[in-house]
Amino acid sequence: MSTYITRAERSGSIFFRVTGLIRSGQLHWSDRPLWYDVYVSSPPLTPPVWNVKMDRHDEPLRKIFYEEDHIRAKFYQKYHRTGIINAFVPGDSISQMFINEYRALKKEEPELDEESLVDKTEKRLEAAGLTLKK
Amino acid sequence: MRRVFTSPAFPSHRSLFLSRQKATTSASNTLQQHQQSTSSIPAPSIHRDIKVPSISALEKASTQSTSLKPYVSEELQADDYFNLESLVNVKEMFDARLHLGHKIGTLNDNMKWALYGERLGICIFDLDVTKKFIVRALNFVAHVAARGGIILFVTTNRESMLNVEKTAKELGEYSHCRRWQEGTLTNSAQLVGATIRLPDTIIFLSTLTSLNEPHPAIIEAAKLTIPTVGVVDSNTDPAYLTYLIPANDDTPQSAEYLLRLFKEAITRGKAYRKKQQQLEF
Numbered sequence: 001m002s003t004y005i006t007r008a009e010r011s012g013s014i015f016f017r018v019t020g021l022i023r024s025g026q027l028h029w030s031d032r033p034l035w036y037d038v039y040v041s042s043p044p045l046t047p048p049v050w051n052v053k054m055d056r057h058d059e060p061l062r063k064i065f066y067e068e069d070h071i072r073a074k075f076y077q078k079y080h081r082t083g084i085i086n087a088f089v090p091g092d093s094i095s096q097m098f099i100n101e102y103r104a105l106k107k108e109e110p111e112l113d114e115e116s117l118v119d120k121t122e123k124r125l126e127a128a129g130l131t132l133k134k
Numbered sequence: 135m136r137r138v139f140t141s142p143a144f145p146s147h148r149s150l151f152l153s154r155q156k157a158t159t160s161a162s163n164t165l166q167q168h169q170q171s172t173s174s175i176p177a178p179s180i181h182r183d184i185k186v187p188s189i190s191a192l193e194k195a196s197t198q199s200t201s202l203k204p205y206v207s208e209e210l211q212a213d214d215y216f217n218l219e220s221l222v223n224v225k226e227m228f229d230a231r232l233h234l235g236h237k238i239g240t241l242n243d244n245m246k247w248a249l250y251g252e253r254l255g256i257c258i259f260d261l262d263v264t265k266k267f268i269v270r271a272l273n274f275v276a277h278v279a280a281r282g283g284i285i286l287f288v289t290t291n292r293e294s295m296l297n298v299e300k301t302a303k304e305l306g307e308y309s310h311c312r313r314w315q316e317g318t319l320t321n322s323a324q325l326v327g328a329t330i331r332l333p334d335t336i337i338f339l340s341t342l343t344s345l346n347e348p349h350p351a352i353i354e355a356a357k358l359t360i361p362t363v364g365v366v367d368s369n370t371d372p373a374y375l376t377y378l379i380p381a382n383d384d385t386p387q388s389a390e391y392l393l394r395l396f397k398e399a400i401t402r403g404k405a406y407r408k409k410q411q412q413l414e415f
């Protein structure tokens with residue numbers, strides 16, 4: 001095949017170049033490559049060329065954040081001395097306990113603002129036996 | 135196009151296609167099988183042409199390939215003939231760590247389309263997009279296998295190298311996981327010493343070399359109009375690759391998962407081919 005086909009790979013996609021050969025009569029339809037029919041029935045979803053510009057290539061990438069990231073950030077801003085997290089001990093970390101309590105509180109009293117929610121969560125944790133150090 | 139097979143080429147260049155290491159005997163048997171199907175014995179129905187498209191139909195196809203669909207055989211009319219979509223599910227892809235990309239600083243702008251976003255500096259793939267692309271690639275590979283195409287697996291990742299070679303061997307296909315000698319495809323006749331049949335599809339399980347440059351085989355395949363299936367990570371340039379699979383290509387787990395899918399797709403394609411050949415005789 002390589003004796004017929006142009007090896008200038010930037011001149012077009014593989015399909016374009018082979019179709020061009022068939023169109024010009026250089027290649028008989030019955031001699032088309034084995035993959036040709038398969039390509040026809042399920043073509044690639046993106047153009048297989050060298051200078052392809054994909055969707056969103058000039059847009060900034062969005063950042064993935066969850067709601068709990070916000071609460072956790074607030075927690076670590078206020079309480080610095082939370083100790084070492086041991087990943088081999090089962091159960092929630094202190095920040096996770098704080099988040100769970102914060103969420104439960106927010107469900108109970110949705111009208112509270114962030115600051116008072118944090119304060120109230122601290123008090124509730126203290127009542128449960130967990131003292132947070134600033 | 136049917137390229138001529140000359141069996142002595144394979145044993146003398148055994149290091150090139152590692153998987154059929156049983157060398158002379160098994161290789162030449164399979165080669166003979168191929169030659170028979172193209173010459174003395176009538177070709178299976180999938181190779182028989184229904185009708186030849188006109189020049190204007192071909193002109194249209196140059197911009198829109200699907201317009202040639204009436205001219206291709208029956209099993210290609212179905213969307214998912216081998217029922218491959220049921221093989222792929224997002225949960226398994228997640229467990230195989232397919233969603234993990236590289237650090238944001240290495241991101242290739244041409245890969246943003248496949249990303250869901252960036253989580254604390256790490257690119258995360260949108261697995262719904264990945265699924266769509268995997269199914270398309272599997273469908274292509276299965277149909278190529280059903281037509282008796284030769285499939286070459288290529289990787290540069292040392293951790294998944296053995297698995298790739300093993301899978302290729304089990305399938306009776308080829309693999310190339312070592313250093314790519316320049317001209318292995320484009321100058322094969324000189325390197326091997328005889329004309330050989332080149333692969334009909336190349337599957338890249340990693341498209342970057344250890345120097346983070348595109349694998350040299352990508353350009354060579356593009357030159358020789360060999361379609362390529364490539365796993366493209368967030369730091370990869372998808373240029374020239376025909377069928378893309380946007381996913382993590384660096385962990386052995388993800389390579390293993392993708393190899394399992396390819397293996398199943400190729401097995402289904404080959405089973406179909408065998409059935410067709412039995413019906414013919």
